[in-house]
Amino acid sequence: MFEWVTDGLFWLGLAQIIGVNIILSGDNAIVIALASRTLPPKQQRWAILLGTAGAIVLRVVLTAFAAVLLDQAWLRLAGSVLLLWISVKLLLPEENGDGDGKSVDGLAGAIRTIIIADLVMSLDNVLGVAAAAKGSLALLSIGLVLSMPLIIFGSTVILKLMGRFPWIITLGGALLGYVAGEMGVTDQVVKGWVEANLPILHTLVPIICAVLVVVVGKFVARKTEVVS
Numbered sequence: 001m002f003e004w005v006t007d008g009l010f011w012l013g014l015a016q017i018i019g020v021n022i023i024l025s026g027d028n029a030i031v032i033a034l035a036s037r038t039l040p041p042k043q044q045r046w047a048i049l050l051g052t053a054g055a056i057v058l059r060v061v062l063t064a065f066a067a068v069l070l071d072q073a074w075l076r077l078a079g080s081v082l083l084l085w086i087s088v089k090l091l092l093p094e095e096n097g098d099g100d101g102k103s104v105d106g107l108a109g110a111i112r113t114i115i116i117a118d119l120v121m122s123l124d125n126v127l128g129v130a131a132a133a134k135g136s137l138a139l140l141s142i143g144l145v146l147s148m149p150l151i152i153f154g155s156t157v158i159l160k161l162m163g164r165f166p167w168i169i170t171l172g173g174a175l176l177g178y179v180a181g182e183m184g185v186t187d188q189v190v191k192g193w194v195e196a197n198l199p200i201l202h203t204l205v206p207i208i209c210a211v212l213v214v215v216v217g218k219f220v221a222r223k224t225e226v227v228s
Helices: 008-036 041-064 066-070 075-090 106-124 126-133 137-164 167-184 188-197 201-227
Strands: none
Touching: 008 041, 008 075, 008 106, 008 137, 008 167, 041 106, 041 137, 075 106, 075 167, 075 188, 075 201, 106 167, 137 167, 167 201
């Protein structure tokens, strides 16, 4: 029953899953911090905890269907567009127009944004996690659950830094835009053409998307403040 305790391959796979999630948790932590930064402190803690838990559960489900999902044309392009929209939205001011928040409406909205953004970003990451799990749902689940404290800790630290250094908010939005651009150019529809004709787009598109998120986010935020 407890053969896994002495199974070196089990522990190796677990270490690989945790390692992959440590590497990837930066993007997740930024989304969580951006989405919850204007909530009251108590709601921030709940947003971080519930948002991370929901994202982990969905990642387990997504990884189970990784091979099928990632072969679907247009999926990454659609995810890229969705992540761009989320990135811009996270840079917008609160509805009260104080210019220091976002347009996510309360705790439920923050959790929803965290889960959706994490789900989209996980499209490019699930193959590595699935390979490390070697088809074991139990190993996958344990590895992702053990990764939760790392994501929660990272989100908390970034959240505090955003309070002291507002420019980190803009940097976070730009990073998410960069991730969206990377995702778009690896979609099955365009990947072959890009690699054969303009491989430089693998560099240019993410940079353009990062700049686009910041420019559009700042423009809409300023326009919103003027209207308010």
